[in-house]
Amino acid sequence: MKHRNWLTTCALVSVLAIVGAACSNDSSTPPAGGGSSSGGGEKPTVKIAFLGALSGDYKLLVVSGYNAAKMAFEEANAAGDLPVNVELVPFDSQGSGDIAAPLVDQIVGDDAFVGMIGPAFSGESGTVGPRLDEAGIPFVTQSATDDALAQNGWTHWFRALGNNSDMGGPAADYIAKVVGATSACAASDGTPYGLGLKNVAVDQFGTDGVDVVLNEEVEPGGKDYSALVTKINDAGCEALFYGGYSPEAGLIRAQMNDAGLADVPMVGGDGIKDDTFIKVAGVGGNGTISSCTCADLSASTDADDQQFVADYTEQFGEAPQVYGPEGWDIAQMYIAAFKAGNTDRESITTFIRDMQAFHGLTKDYTWDADGQLAASARILFFYEVQDGAWTVIGPSSEVVPA
Numbered sequence: 001m002k003h004r005n006w007l008t009t010c011a012l013v014s015v016l017a018i019v020g021a022a023c024s025n026d027s028s029t030p031p032a033g034g035g036s037s038s039g040g041g042e043k044p045t046v047k048i049a050f051l052g053a054l055s056g057d058y059k060l061l062v063v064s065g066y067n068a069a070k071m072a073f074e075e076a077n078a079a080g081d082l083p084v085n086v087e088l089v090p091f092d093s094q095g096s097g098d099i100a101a102p103l104v105d106q107i108v109g110d111d112a113f114v115g116m117i118g119p120a121f122s123g124e125s126g127t128v129g130p131r132l133d134e135a136g137i138p139f140v141t142q143s144a145t146d147d148a149l150a151q152n153g154w155t156h157w158f159r160a161l162g163n164n165s166d167m168g169g170p171a172a173d174y175i176a177k178v179v180g181a182t183s184a185c186a187a188s189d190g191t192p193y194g195l196g197l198k199n200v201a202v203d204q205f206g207t208d209g210v211d212v213v214l215n216e217e218v219e220p221g222g223k224d225y226s227a228l229v230t231k232i233n234d235a236g237c238e239a240l241f242y243g244g245y246s247p248e249a250g251l252i253r254a255q256m257n258d259a260g261l262a263d264v265p266m267v268g269g270d271g272i273k274d275d276t277f278i279k280v281a282g283v284g285g286n287g288t289i290s291s292c293t294c295a296d297l298s299a300s301t302d303a304d305d306q307q308f309v310a311d312y313t314e315q316f317g318e319a320p321q322v323y324g325p326e327g328w329d330i331a332q333m334y335i336a337a338f339k340a341g342n343t344d345r346e347s348i349t350t351f352i353r354d355m356q357a358f359h360g361l362t363k364d365y366t367w368d369a370d371g372q373l374a375a376s377a378r379i380l381f382f383y384e385v386q387d388g389a390w391t392v393i394g395p396s397s398e399v400v401p402a
Contacts, residue, residue, distance in 0.1 A: 045085045046343055047112045048073070048334055051103060051128075052120030052143075053095035057221075057247040060274040062120045064320050065142045065327025066090055068308075069117055071315055072331035082338045087112075088331075093119065097127030104128040108135040114345050115139070117330050120323075122146035122193040129154055138349040140333065142326040145270065145293070146192045147200075150370045156349045157371045160326055162293035162378035164193070167269045168200030170380050170396040171241060171291040175267055176208035177401050181238035185214040185264075187228060187252070189244030194220075197269045198243030205241075213237050218252075220244065225252045229259045240264055245271040249288075250280025257284035270294055273322050273383055273390055283388070290383045295325045295362035296392045305361055329360030 050069060052062040066088075073086045091107070093100035100119060107113045108131060116132065116139040119125040125144040132139045133154040140158040141149075147163045175181050184205055188198035195217065205212050214235040218228055229252065232240060240256070242249050249272040256264060262284060270292035278285050297305040298319060308328060312320045336358070337351040358365040366374040380396040393399050 043083065043085050044343075045087055045112065046114045046338075047087045047089050047110065048331075049089050049091055049107045049113055049116040049118070051091045051093055051100060051107075051116055051118035051124070054090055054092040056094045057276065058095045058121070058245055060276050061143065061246070061271065061322055062095075064322060064324030065117070065120070065330075067316050068312060068320060068324045068326075068328035069331040071312060072328050072335065076331075076335045076338075082335070083341065084338055084343050086334070086338065089113075093121075093124050095121045095124060097124040100124040100128045101131070104131050108132070108137065113137065114343065115334055115348055117142060117327060119144060122149060122196070123191050125149055126152075126192055129157060133157060136345045136349065138345065138352055140330045140352065142330055143270065143294075143323045144193070146196045148192065148196065150372045154371060156345075158352060158367055159372050160330055160365065161323075161373060162380060163372065164197045164200050164269070166293055166378050166380055167291045168197045168243070169204040170382075170400055171267050171269065171289075172201040172204035172208060172210070173396075173400045174289060174291065174382065175239045175241060175265075176205070176210045178399065179239050179265055179267075181210060183211040183213050183235075183237045185216075185232050185235055185237035185240045186212055187214070187216045187218060187240065187242050187244075189220040189248055190217040191220065191244065193271060194242075194244035196243070197271075198241065201241045201243065218244075218248065220248055222248065223251065225255050226259075228252065229255045229261065232256065232264065233259060233261060237264065240266045242266060242268045242272070244268070246274050246277035247280060250277040250285065253277075253281040253285055253288060257282075265289065267291070270322065275321070275390075278385060278388055278390070281385075285385045286387065288385045289393075290390065291380055291396070292322070292383060293378060293380055294322050296381065296383070296390075297325055297361060299392065308361055325361045329362055329365070332360060333358060333365070 050066050053059050070088050073088045091103040120143050122144045133156050138156045145163045186198050186202050188194040253266050267289040273290040273292050297309050337348045342348045342351045356366050363377045382393040382399045383390045384393050
């Protein structure tokens with residue numbers, strides 16, 4: 001998605017790497033470790049780790065990025081113009097820092113690993129980031145948005161999208177200025193991502209003059225959120241902002257509808273924008289809003305975007321989902337580094353850090369000193385569930401009045 005015009009841009013040990021695992025026909029569940037993209041010949045092989053929730057309730061927020069990166073490295077290996085063969089190795093953290101930690105120990109201990117795409121979630125990033133940074137491995141996340149990650153002083157970390165502040169503030173503005181609410185409920189799953197996102201929204205509600213009549217945390221992984229729904233009903237709020245992920249958000253939305261609160265709109269961040277939310281929420285999910293720094297290329301008229309969507313759909317049997325294009329872009333950063341002769345951890349880190357306006361499908365990438373994407377490249381989009389599918393409404397600059 002080119003941002004000149006949005007329409008044209010529009011357990012633990014058991015999950016350690018299983019080398020040589022048979023390839024599944026289910027594109028949404030890659031193997032938990034074995035090499036997935038490598039070439040032949042006498043060239044040396046380097047490995048790129050992909051770390052994230054590749055199975056479980058949260059996988060639809062991650063798998064498309066893995067698939068896109070896999071496709072990018074396969075194409076690059078086949079072209080034959082790299083000085084190395086690239087092997088993309090998936091590591092299934094299930095979004096858990098506890099599971100991610102021993103996986104990262106394995107990655108760090110193998111000198112063939114020269115980079116990582118991920119970690120995908122904020123919590124696991126906070127857990128394993130110090131280990132990765134100490135080992136000098138460049139790690140570029142496609143989807144971890146917690147603001148605090150940029151405050152760790154990591155010199156090998158990069159965030160290829162916006163942060164919670166970029167999403168939460170405009171989401172609160174949407175409730176205030178588009179919904180027209182004067183009171184709101186706020187809830188989160190208490191995770192670094194969800195709580196941080198909710199806190200940003202609550203702060204913006206204060207600026208917008210919206211009265212926060214309920215501010216709650218819920219336990220992720222639950223099935224019954226009736227206690228929260230009762231509190232929402234009793235508070236009489238005009239909208240709900242939820243910071244968290246799609247399995248819980250879908251249940252909350254469905255249970256609100258069952259309790260007669262279908263007229264109370266739900267607004268969330270990128271963590272709810274997947275098909276899991278739609279499946280869990282059912283028909284009542286229509287009208288839900290997501291603020292997301294992710295790119296949807298389905299409406300793009302750009303030739304590169306169209307080719308990516310067509311190739312992805314042909315290979316995986318479905319269109320790319322949330323953070324798929326970002327996974328492709330990060331893979332292209334590594335490919336460019338290899339083409340420039342950078343094949344070790346430190347030189348790749350330096351190459352990525354020094355990039356200026358690196359042209360990707362979703363944006364042009366330049367980094368701030370703390371590893372965050374430059375503010376000028378962070379463009380937020382709003383999505384709405386319409387007729388059972390997430391549909392891009394437009395960039396926040398066009399959706400929310402100034």
